[in-house]
Amino acid sequence: MPTHEVTNQVPAPTAREAAADPALFEALHRERAGWAEAEVRELGLRAWDEPAQEWGRLANEHEPILRSHDRTGHRIDEVEFHPAWHELMTVAIEHGLHASPWREDRVGAHVARAAKLYAWGQVEAGHMCPLSMTYAAVPVLRVEPELAERYEPLLAERTYDFGLREPAAKRGLLAGMSMTEKQGGSDVRTNTTLAAATADGSYRLTGHKWFTSAPMSDLFLTLARAPGGLSCFLVPRVLPDGTRNTFRLMRLKDKLGNRSNASAEIEYEGAYARLVGAEGEGVRTIVTMVNATRLDCVIGAAVGMRVGAVRAAHHAAHRWAFGAALIHQPLMRNVLADLVIESEAATTVAMRLAGAADRALRGDPAEAAFRRIAVAVSKYWVCKRGPMHAAEALECLGGNGYVEESGLPRLYREAPLVSVWEGSGNVAALDALRAMAREPACVDAYFAEIGAVAGEDRRLDAAAAALRKELADPSEAEFRARRIVESMAVLLQGALLVRYASPAADAFCATRLAREGGHAFGTLPAGTDTAPLLARVPGA
Known part of the structure; x- marks a missing residue:
């Protein structure tokens, strides 16, 4: 059409450009997992390649569907997914982004897993949820050696085997968690689901759960009230004889984001369950899982920031306005550099936490103590910054960023999830005070x-x-919790950036610690050298 000549539009970033992430690979070596660099690079390239990007789009446009009954009226409680979801999951499981590090007695195994999750997670956020829960379930199951012996090898197996079948008949398993009830939310001690003991040592659960993510998984850790108090249980979807457990999917949640992944309300109608840990010790038992998924929330927030920074910088490098490429215009450079600073700080602390987890699991008490507090404060702050970062990255694309085809609206909708997941900001802040x-x-x-x-x-x-x-001031500590925890998180990020000589260190300390900038992104002080910062993202 003579009236429709396409000019000044931005091509998609190439996989090789987008997967180049100096902060990630520097941290990978620093945290003693440099041996995994080739696989991490492979996953990063694949995540940004066109087929995988298309899987991410399709998995979100064609959302999961609940099939509660078959054509003859029999209850089946299954979730149907688009084939793109299964492609994403297959790649992730084959590369061990789930529970495989628990079976690898190698220094840095959990760091390598974190880096791979970060690299591959840039293709699509929703499928990271079942990966995270499966990873976090293993240390909880180890409380009961018999359950761990039965299920851990299959949870760690690098084979994605979708479908409801008896666990022993499958080549690989996924695990989920089901704690929240409608009357309590994060206050799980108000849970009313009941657990009745039976003569064979198992229990039967009856109750309603308000949020159960990834309800298509094979096994679930849940909380229910046994005679001895709130307790942790393992609930399989399919029983050893091949029949379905009475684990009813009532409806799928209509969520803001994370739409490729199913989340459900469920009912236990005398569901078969096995006790994990002692009666009355449910919260203490399952908190191991919660802490592991909180680390993945920090990683997830860092992933979103990296995607936003890459897309914003790439757009600015190829888009012209007012006679020059956006990337060469001073104010845009200020904004982009600030986005890179926030992304780099998030990546650096996420990988430091992964290193602490790896060393704590190998018996380092100092790293265990550091992980306990650092995960809590980082979960609060890094996840809180994600939505602001996504909004600014979207704005860098202008009206094009507000259009679904750009991918930025999906990033923006996804960003608040990690702040809510495993406890909102207040829960994380109060947990830090408690620690x-x-x-x-x-x-x-x-x-x-x-x-x-x-x-x-x-x-x-x-x-x-x-x-x-x-x-040192104990007065109204709970009222001041957010301020305290924010200060701790920002100080930790600044210390890590300075310690590791990041190009982001000086500007981070100036704006986040000394408050020399404004509250919005793009308020770096005059004299800031943006060139080394923009060199950390492709195409800029």
Whole structure:
């Protein structure tokens, strides 16, 4: 058409450009998992390649469908997915993004898994949910050696075997969790689901669960009220004799984002279950799973920021306005560089937490104490920054970013999830206070981490002194919890960036610690050298 000549439109970023992530690979080697670099690079390239990007789009446009009954009226409680979902899951499971690190006695195995989750997660966020829950279920099952012996090998198996069948007949399993009830939300101690003991040592559960993510999984960890109090149980979807457990899918949730992944309301109607841990110890037993998924929430937020920064910078490098490419215009460079700073800080702390988890699991008490507090404060703050970052990245594309085809609306809808998942901001902040009160070693480990760069940056030193003063004041600590935890998270990020000589370190400390910038992205102070920051993203 002579009236419709297409010019000044932006091509998709190439996989090789988009997968180049200096912060990720520097951290991979720092955290003693450099041996996994080739596989991480392979996954990053594949995530940004056209077929995988199309899987991500299709999995979100063709959402899961609940099939409660078959054509003859028999109850089946199955979830039907688009083939693109299964392609995404197949790649993820084959590369061990689920529970495989638990079976690998190698230093850095959990770091490698975190890096692979970060790299491959850039293709689509929804399918990261069942991967995360399967990963987190293994240490809980180890409380009961008999259950771990039966299920852990299949949970760690690198074969995606979709469908409801007796677990022993499958080549690989996925695990989920089902804790939330409509009357309590995060307050699981108000749960009313009942567990009745039977003569064979199993239990029968009766009750309604308000949120059960990935209800198509094979096994679920859940909380129910046994005679001895709130307890943790393992609930299989299919029983050893091949019959369906009375685990009823009532409806799928109509969610803001994460639409490729199913979340359901379920009912237990005398569902068969096995006790995990002692009666009355349910919260203490399942908290191991919660802490593991919280780490994945931080990784997920970092993934979203990386995608937003890549897409924004790529657009600016190829789009012209007012006589010049956007990437060369000073104010746009300020915005893009600020997005890169936030992304780099999120990636750096996420990988440090993965390293702490790996070393804690290998028996390092100092790293265990650090992980306990650092995961809580990072879960609060990094996840809180995700939606703001996604909104700014979208704005960099202008009206094009507001259109579904750009992929930015999906990123924007997805961003709030990790703040809500495994406890909202208040829950994470209060958990950090609880950790500091009950486990003083956490505070020592945190300040030891900050102290590693004492004297290297006056802004860091001033922020550390202010935080110590804040923590020394016990008055209205709960009221001040968010301020305290935000300060801890930002100080930790700044200390890590300085310690590892990141190009983002100086501007981060200036704007996030010394408050030399404004509240919006793109308010870096005059004189900031944006070139080394923009060099961290492709095409800029």
